[in-house]
Amino acid sequence: GNSVTQMEGPVTLSEEAFLTINCTYTATGYPSLFWYVQYPGEGLQLLLKATKADDKGSNKGFEATYRKETTSFHLEKGSVQVSDSAVYFCASRAGGTSYGKLTFGQGTILTVHP
Amino acid sequence: EAGVAQSPRYKIIEKRQSVAFWCNPISGHATLYWYQQILGQGPKLLIQFQNNGVVDDSQLPKDRFSAERLKGVDSTLKIQPAKLEDSAVYLCASSSRIGEDEQYFGPGTRLTVT
Numbered sequence: 001g002n003s004v005t006q007m008e009g010p011v012t013l014s015e016e017a018f019l020t021i022n023c024t025y026t027a028t029g030y031p032s033l034f035w036y037v038q039y040p041g042e043g044l045q046l047l048l049k050a051t052k053a054d055d056k057g058s059n060k061g062f063e064a065t066y067r068k069e070t071t072s073f074h075l076e077k078g079s080v081q082v083s084d085s086a087v088y089f090c091a092s093r094a095g096g097t098s099y100g101k102l103t104f105g106q107g108t109i110l111t112v113h114p
Numbered sequence: 115e116a117g118v119a120q121s122p123r124y125k126i127i128e129k130r131q132s133v134a135f136w137c138n139p140i141s142g143h144a145t146l147y148w149y150q151q152i153l154g155q156g157p158k159l160l161i162q163f164q165n166n167g168v169v170d171d172s173q174l175p176k177d178r179f180s181a182e183r184l185k186g187v188d189s190t191l192k193i194q195p196a197k198l199e200d201s202a203v204y205l206c207a208s209s210s211r212i213g214e215d216e217q218y219f220g221p222g223t224r225l226t227v228t
Contacts, residue, residue, distance in 0.1 A: 043221045
């Protein structure tokens with residue numbers, strides 16, 4: 001079955017530092033890949049997505065590239081802000097009978113200090 | 115546009131009691147999902163509806179969990195009887211159609227079973 005593995009957290013950074021959160025996946029076929037973010041007290045919301053190999057998703061300064069050869073979808077941001085403090089979830093969605101079903105990683109807590 | 119609404123936000127019950135959660139998806143969204151998020155883990159899909167029909171309930175513990183989506187709009191998720199391991203956040207999400215990239219999540223219901 002499908003699975004998603006994220007780097008162990010939590011991650012603590014100073015403002016303007018570079019961020020990488022690793023994500024790898026296992027799936028049959030070619031899944032779509034997503035990063036969701038959960039800000040304190042809010043529901044999960046889609047941050048970015050990529051639907052095929054070599055696609056780059058980007059939003060709010062965050063980027064992630066779909067790497068089929070390494071089965072990875074690492075999240076990066078060049079300069080984090082305090083407002084980026086949240087929990088980040090990597091997720092995959094396969095087609096076929098699981099169409100629509102998201103498989104999530106365990107989440108990575110990011111804390112950014114001023 | 116109103117988001118996904120869930121109630122209650124918090125619930126504390128004793129084991130062997132029953133509990134029900136309610137979800138109102140975004141207006142016009144045909145697909146509705148219930149996820150279980152145990153502390154420190156990513157959300158896990160319990161059941162997926164397309165209008166008022168079940169698309170996927172393969173991970174729903176059917177001996178104690180039930181869900182319905184009458185008239186293809188609101189949905190309720192019930193647990194009867196609850197066990198300690200059911201303590202989790204129950205998330206409802208909706209999307210405009212099956213396979214739509216973005217799922218819109220509600221704030222969740224935090225259940226504590228004592």
